[in-house]
Amino acid sequence: MKICVFGAGYVGLVAAACFAESGNNVITVDVDQAKIEGLKQGIIPIYEPGLKELVIRNQSEGRLSFTTDIEAAVKASLISFIAVGTPPGEDGSADLQYVLAVGRSIGQHMQGYKIIVDKSTVPVGTADKVRAAVQAELDSRGVGFEFDVVSNPEFLKEGAAIDDFMKPDRVVIGTDNVRTAEIMKELYEPFMRKHNRMIIMDIRSAEMTKYAANAMLATRISFMNQIANLCERMNADVAAVREGIGSDSRIGYDFLFPGPGYGGSCFPKDVKALIRTADECGYEMLLLNAVEEVNELQKHVLARKVLDLLGDSGADKPLAGKTVACWGLSFKPRTDDMREAPSLTIIEELLANGAQVRAHDPEAIKEARKTFGDRISYSTNQYEILSGADALVIITDWSEYRNPDFERIMADLKEPLIVDGRNLYKPDRMQLAGFRYIPLGRNGSGISAGGK
Numbered sequence: 001m002k003i004c005v006f007g008a009g010y011v012g013l014v015a016a017a018c019f020a021e022s023g024n025n026v027i028t029v030d031v032d033q034a035k036i037e038g039l040k041q042g043i044i045p046i047y048e049p050g051l052k053e054l055v056i057r058n059q060s061e062g063r064l065s066f067t068t069d070i071e072a073a074v075k076a077s078l079i080s081f082i083a084v085g086t087p088p089g090e091d092g093s094a095d096l097q098y099v100l101a102v103g104r105s106i107g108q109h110m111q112g113y114k115i116i117v118d119k120s121t122v123p124v125g126t127a128d129k130v131r132a133a134v135q136a137e138l139d140s141r142g143v144g145f146e147f148d149v150v151s152n153p154e155f156l157k158e159g160a161a162i163d164d165f166m167k168p169d170r171v172v173i174g175t176d177n178v179r180t181a182e183i184m185k186e187l188y189e190p191f192m193r194k195h196n197r198m199i200i201m202d203i204r205s206a207e208m209t210k211y212a213a214n215a216m217l218a219t220r221i222s223f224m225n226q227i228a229n230l231c232e233r234m235n236a237d238v239a240a241v242r243e244g245i246g247s248d249s250r251i252g253y254d255f256l257f258p259g260p261g262y263g264g265s266c267f268p269k270d271v272k273a274l275i276r277t278a279d280e281c282g283y284e285m286l287l288l289n290a291v292e293e294v295n296e297l298q299k300h301v302l303a304r305k306v307l308d309l310l311g312d313s314g315a316d317k318p319l320a321g322k323t324v325a326c327w328g329l330s331f332k333p334r335t336d337d338m339r340e341a342p343s344l345t346i347i348e349e350l351l352a353n354g355a356q357v358r359a360h361d362p363e364a365i366k367e368a369r370k371t372f373g374d375r376i377s378y379s380t381n382q383y384e385i386l387s388g389a390d391a392l393v394i395i396t397d398w399s400e401y402r403n404p405d406f407e408r409i410m411a412d413l414k415e416p417l418i419v420d421g422r423n424l425y426k427p428d429r430m431q432l433a434g435f436r437y438i439p440l441g442r443n444g445s446g447i448s449a450g451g452k
């Protein structure tokens with residue numbers, strides 16, 4: 001099939017490469033000239049495992065191309081995917097300006113029947129807005145081409161995006177048209193390896209499904225973060241509790257890991273947008289308000305532990321003279337994405353309290369520099385930052401932190417203090433090895449009680 005994908009970001013680029021991999025002819029369009037020029041030369045603007053190889057192979061085999069020429073891309077394609085950003089506006093609602101701009105561009109250049117697919121995460125009712133934007137352009141050109149708008153939300157996770165796209169748990173297709181549903185089914189057929197995982201529904205339900213899925217996952221995380229905080233105060237172990245509840249098949253083990261709060265480009269903005277959507281129709285999402293509040297508080301837990309352990313409570317800057325080494329800057333492993341990363345809050349709080357901060361991350365240093373500049377120091381060697389530091393704080397669960405050289409950590413740190421926001425190690429073994437090990441929610445690992 002002939003496809004164009006608007007937006008060469010995390011979603012658009014992965015979708016374009018995966019559709020090309022299954023034999024389609026895919027043109028990727030972006031307004032960012034530098035990004036497109038780089039992609040033409042095989043320079044991938046993001047870190048996503050496996051993406052580079054996929055892009056380069058499909059490009060060299062002639063199925064995948066990159067352009068800023070919107071007109072040529074629209075004319076050459078039957079299906080246009082919209083995969084541009086929908087960032088939060090000032091009031092938390094999804095900003096649709098990029099999505100609607102693409103709708104207008106398609107309306108300006110289409111020369112016959114088109115299928116326009118919303119892959120961006122957009123609020124219920126957006127397909128109607130896209131339809132109106134396209135129609136307005138057709139009207140102003142005085143032409144009457146037919147088109148259908150489909151909602152096809154994307155559920156991939158960064159760091160595992162290729163696998164998620166190639167072997168999806170499900171593909172949701174929202175359409176009001178049988179012919180379009182058949183074409184979309186044909187497009188996704190190669191990704192249905194073992195059995196059909198396509199779910200066809202009406203457009204508004206498809207739009208809602210994406211927000212409901214992310215809100216549900218965010219809710220599990222905030223719930224577990226509160227259980228972990230309570231475990232600390234009650235001398236219970238959240239890791240055991242997770243096993244105990246996850247074994248119930250109705251609950252399951254996934255997305256029950258406590259941590260420094262959820263981050264990334266999706267959960268925070270999508271929870272906010274759903275709250276806002278409800279607001280607009282006079283309904284209050286009480287549960288999601290709490291999910292968000294818990295998450296905001298959780299982002300402060302690690303820095304608070306450091307303050308409790310190292311801070312001089314009488315001083316203006318309680319951490320003055322202290323050096324804190326941080327492992328992990330990106331919001332999760334296997335990505336360089338820093339959007340809404342908990343590290344942003346944690347490091348700002350350490351700095352505000354006078355600490356010197358050194359950070360390691362395998363991929364996200366370039367992105368992190370955009371926020372912290374020279375206010376912190378960086379290394380791509382996880383041990384280099386430890387020398388003489390008063391504590392190590394683990395923020396992101398990169399795999400290289402799971403089984404590190406503990407003897408080296410012990411030798412390099414000034415004090416053998418580890419505050420672990422991802423519960424990577426066994427508390428009893430750490431204690432035996434001589435560390436002061438402070439995980440989350442595990443048998444009295446809370447330093448100060450009380451609070452929310």
Ligand code: NAD
Pocket residue numbers: 006007008009010011012029030031032035083084085086098101102119120121122154155156157158265266
């Ligand atoms: P991104 O910021 O990485 O990429 C968006 C791209 O769109 C940018 O390269 C930008 O230059 C381009 N763009 C903007 N206006 C354009 C236009 N008029 N024409 C062509 N290109 C244009 O965004 P992303 O993370 O890929 O997210 C895209 C959408 O997918 C969002 O709605 C997001 O919520 C959703 N989503 C993201 C993820 C994820 O993990 N990142 C997962 C599922 C869904």
Ligand code: UDX
Pocket residue numbers: 154155156157158159214217221254255256257258259260261262263264265266267331332
């Ligand atoms: C998420 C959704 O999982 C994906 O389906 C959707 O398409 C986009 O948003 P992503 O943001 O890439 O994907 O990462 P995800 O693995 O979901 O993690 C999000 C955040 O939750 C991270 O900050 C992560 O550290 C945190 N998290 C996740 C936890 O704190 N505990 C968990 O158990 C799982």
